[in-house]
Amino acid sequence: MRISDLSRLSGTPVGTIKYYLREGLLPPGRQLGATLSLYGDEHLRRLRLIRALTARGGLSIAATRDVLTAMDEPLDPLATLGVVHYALPTPVDAAETDAVDEQAPRVDELLRTMGWDVSENSPHRRALAASLMDLGRIGADYRTEDLLPYAELAASAAKLDLDRVQRLDDPEDRFKLAEHAAVVVLLLEPVLAVLRRLAQENETRRRGAWARPGDTPDA
Amino acid sequence: MRISDLSRLSGTPVGTIKYYLREGLLPPGRQLGATLSLYGDEHLRRLRLIRALTARGGLSIAATRDVLTAMDEPLDPLATLGVVHYALPTPVDAAETDAVDEQAPRVDELLRTMGWDVSENSPHRRALAASLMDLGRIGADYRTEDLLPYAELAASAAKLDLDRVQRLDDPEDRFKLAEHAAVVVLLLEPVLAVLRRLAQENETRRRGAWARPGDTPDA
Known part of the structure; x- marks a missing residue:
């Protein structure tokens, strides 16, 4: 297909596709002339993944390139998870570095209590520290014992996530696998x-305390 | 305290504080002269909440005003949850409305299977439909049976959330309660x-497949 078809089918402006081509996020098409290149389904699929990673996932162009490069390597699909993890944006305001670092012992304690094996270099340690700092600032202190039941739920979710990635293992189509790792x-x-959020509404109604928007008068 | 102290203690520029005052997000201080107003701890606390809602929560100024107004009403703390819920940003690209609407029956089926009581008008129904559409587009179809275990985890999280808000119930300090509802x-x-994310790294290592960043060579 032509670039105009690729644009229409993916909902991405032609200028944006050209930008992705220049930045190396999208491999070049098959060149048929000075101004004509043809693209295939693999371009469409990759374009949709790029859109998902940048628009919904909040990844920068550089981080997206890292993830896509990793997907082209012959990695175990679970290992691809690691590449995606470390490419994720975890913004911490430089002015707040010290305040965030103060929370590090609390993160360490939680990970130790859960028995989780996580690299000292994981960017998510800092992201968690930053969130705990935010909560503390408005007077909502979550101690380790308050966080533990949530961590247990997160552990259950992670098991579901990885089961799915492993179940999809298909040596014929490693890009698809890597895609799924990113999805997960x-x-x-x-x-x-x-x-x-939906469960919160249900639970609030179940406890008889929902008195707010979304309801018609006689609901 | 003066506005300059409020700025320093909250890490918010004076111009931004003045903007919040003009927009009615922050109540006026005690006016002592043509150019001097004094502010109290309640201003500092509210300013931190505004920053948390806008900077971390992604709420618009209008949505933040809705939430703060709701907090000033003598509502049950759980009811405040509803106000916060319906003020949350759930962006769906207007060009994609039809594609999102196609997913609505899948959302209905999930809610029915879970037995969840959620308003037909909940913006989160559409947000879920939009996410399912995103997943489907890159070939990751999550059927109702795939989503159910995650919905069970979400239900457990919602129970923890509401238990905490109810435990904090304190008729002396309803603003604090409403704050906590927003926090939760x-x-x-x-x-x-x-x-x-942290649990995913742990689970990947546990399954022997972590071969990626964050590790020193001999780790």
């Missing part, structure tokens, strides 16, 4: 957040 | 997402 890490996150 | 809905979300 990144694109399932908003799904889980929304499920929790 | 919004600021705990990144905590749970990060816990899942």
Whole structure:
């Protein structure tokens, strides 16, 4: 297909596709002339993945390139998870570095109590420290014992995640596997957040305390 | 304290504080002269909440005002949850409305299977539909049976959330309660997402497949 077809089918402007080509996120098409290149289904699929990683996942172009490069290597699909993990944005305001570092012992304690094996260099340690700092600042202190039941739920979710990636293992199509690893890490996150919100509404109604928007007067 | 102290203690620029005052997010201080107003701890606390809702929670100024207004009403703390829920940003690209609507029956089926009581008007139904569409587009179809175990985990998380809000019930300090409701809905979300990422690394290592960043060569 031509670049215009690729644009229409993926919902991505032509200028953006050209930018991805220049940045090396998308491999070049088959060149048929000075101004004509043809693209295939693999371009469409990769373009949709790029959109998902950048628009929904919040990855930068550089981080997206790292993830896509990793996917082209012959890695175990679970190992691809690691590459995605360390490419994820975990913004911590430079002005707040010290305040975040103060929370590090609490993160260590939680990981130790859970018996989790996580690299000292994981960016998610800092991300958790930053979130705990945020909570503390508005007076919502979550101690290790408050966080443990949530950590148990996270451990259960991680087992479901990895079971799925392993079940999909298909040596014929390693890009598809790597895609799924990225999906499981990144694109399932908003799904889980929304499920929790829906469950909160249900649970609030069940406890008889829902008195707010979304309801018609006689509902 | 003066506005300059409020700025320093909250880490918010004076211009931003003045903007919040003009927009009615922050109540006016005690005016002592044409150019001097004094602010109290309640201003500092509210300012930190505004920063948390906007910077970390992604709420617009209008949505933040809705949430804060709701907090000033004498509502049951659980009912405040509802206000926060319906003020949350759930962006769905207008060009994709039809594609999202196609997923609505799948959302209905999941909610029915879980037996969840959620308003037809909940914005989170659409948010879930949009996420399912994203997943389907890159070939990761999550059927109802795939989502059910995650929904069970979300239900457990929601029970923990509401237990905490109810335990904090304190008629002396309803603003604090409302704050906590917002915290539980919004600021705990990144905590749970990060816990899942940390659990994924642990689970991947446990299955012997972690071969990637963060490790020193002899680790």
